[in-house]
Amino acid sequence: MAATVTHDLIMKTLEGVNDPELGGNVVELGMIRDVTIDDGVVEVGLALTIAECPLRSQIEGDTKRRVLSVPGVEDVVIRTTAMTKKQRSELMSVARQKARDNAEPTQVSSTTRVIAIASGKGGVGKSSMSVNVAVGLANLGFKVGLLDADIWGFSIPRMMGATGRLEADAETKLIEPTTAHGVKVVSTGLIVESEETALMWRGLMLSKALEQFLKQVNWGELDYLILDMPPGTGDVQMALTRMLPQAEMVVVTTPQSAAQRVAIRVADMARRSHMPVIGVVENMSGEVFGSGGGTELAEELGVPFIGSIPLDHSIVSGGDTGVPAITDSSSQAGAALREAVDQIAILIPPADLETCTGRIAKLIADLEAGAA
Numbered sequence: 001m002a003a004t005v006t007h008d009l010i011m012k013t014l015e016g017v018n019d020p021e022l023g024g025n026v027v028e029l030g031m032i033r034d035v036t037i038d039d040g041v042v043e044v045g046l047a048l049t050i051a052e053c054p055l056r057s058q059i060e061g062d063t064k065r066r067v068l069s070v071p072g073v074e075d076v077v078i079r080t081t082a083m084t085k086k087q088r089s090e091l092m093s094v095a096r097q098k099a100r101d102n103a104e105p106t107q108v109s110s111t112t113r114v115i116a117i118a119s120g121k122g123g124v125g126k127s128s129m130s131v132n133v134a135v136g137l138a139n140l141g142f143k144v145g146l147l148d149a150d151i152w153g154f155s156i157p158r159m160m161g162a163t164g165r166l167e168a169d170a171e172t173k174l175i176e177p178t179t180a181h182g183v184k185v186v187s188t189g190l191i192v193e194s195e196e197t198a199l200m201w202r203g204l205m206l207s208k209a210l211e212q213f214l215k216q217v218n219w220g221e222l223d224y225l226i227l228d229m230p231p232g233t234g235d236v237q238m239a240l241t242r243m244l245p246q247a248e249m250v251v252v253t254t255p256q257s258a259a260q261r262v263a264i265r266v267a268d269m270a271r272r273s274h275m276p277v278i279g280v281v282e283n284m285s286g287e288v289f290g291s292g293g294g295t296e297l298a299e300e301l302g303v304p305f306i307g308s309i310p311l312d313h314s315i316v317s318g319g320d321t322g323v324p325a326i327t328d329s330s331s332q333a334g335a336a337l338r339e340a341v342d343q344i345a346i347l348i349p350p351a352d353l354e355t356c357t358g359r360i361a362k363l364i365a366d367l368e369a370g371a372a
């Protein structure tokens with residue numbers, strides 16, 4: 001039986017679409033004029049501050065991906081209009097109020113693209129992908145953070161060759177991430193010094209630890225935050241949805257074809273967390289395990305196939321020595337990883353702010369002139 005698509009569910013999902021320059025989601029900013037549902041086809045009326053907003057395609061794209069991630073939705077039609085002056089001024093007062101209310105947000109900026117690397121089962125290479133994607137994006141010139149959301153099963157410090165410890169700044173009381181390969185890294189593995197500390201941490205709830213990492217870490221302005229998800233994810237997914245509504249998912253799978261079964265699990269994960277799936281990466285493809293599982297899963301989920309990474313010793317040795325394989329210019333895996341990262345940067349480009357800062361200043365000036 002097809003899932004029932006409700007108005008409430010679509011609105012909830014749309015809360016994950018941010019207008020990065022206004023620092024709020026499109027629902028609270030009153031940018032959703034209407035939503036109509038006809039069987040599996042959802043029509044969204046989207047009102048932008050001005051018609052030629054440079055963020056238009058980004059917001060439309062995000063809206064589309066979000067809504068398509070709702071089970072039962074087959075197609076999305078977006079009708080974009082420009083706000084009237086009155087609507088714009090209402091929106092600006094909401095935006096200003098929000099900026100004030102948000103005195104206690106996470107340290108992750110709403111303009112940061114958050115990518116959770118997840119899978120339908122364990123041991124498929126999530127952590128390996130996370131480090132390589134993070135380092136790959138940093139090498140493209142982006143500001144990148146890597147958060148090890150595998151609180152107890154951490155493998156990021158070893159794979160990144162990160163040996164520094166996390167220290168709190170005496171003044172701000174914020175935890176400073178350690179840096180490796182140009183990426184800001186945070187992991188429980190960088191705190192736990194002794195068995196005793198480990199036990200103390202174990203006493204903390206999983207979601208509490210994650211909350212600390214999002215609220216108490218001085219992430220700074222990041223283009224991307226990569227999250228290495230633990231296997232079998234319930235609690236962590238929930239905590240993430242609450243704190244990072246802009247998170248989206250890259251699914252890693254192996255070449256063996258069990259597409260339908262994995263798809264059900266992934267779709268369920270995505271539904272519970274309202275996270276759209278950016279695309280699928282097939283890992284460990286080649287003669288041993290074959291290939292094809294990734295494209296099949298992508299088809300099954302109706303999302304882009306990002307690429308396949310061969311089964312290659314350079315990934316294992318890169319993980320063991322803390323020098324991610326993506327930096328290896330001679331290996332086949334390194335080349336495949338670089339291609340996959342290029343694809344990810346195309347599918348989920350960094351929020352483009354440069355062009356908007358000036359515009360928003362002008363908008364506020366206009367409104368204030370109008371109000372005077």
Ligand SMILES: Nc1ncnc2c1ncn2[C@@H]1O[C@H](COP(=O)(O)OP(=O)(O)OP(=O)(O)O)[C@@H](O)[C@H]1O
Nearest residue numbers: 122123124125126127128231284310311312315316
């Ligand atoms: N393409 C590859 N070729 C060869 N070995 C690989 C490849 N990808 C990952 N591995 C190896 O497979 C093992 C599991 O990888 P990894 O730890 O990244 O998986 P995971 O999905 O994060 O696991 P878990 O679910 O336990 O967190 C590691 O030893 C890693 O080096």
Ligand SMILES: [Mg+2]
Nearest residue numbers: 126127150155
């Ligand atoms: Mg892992």
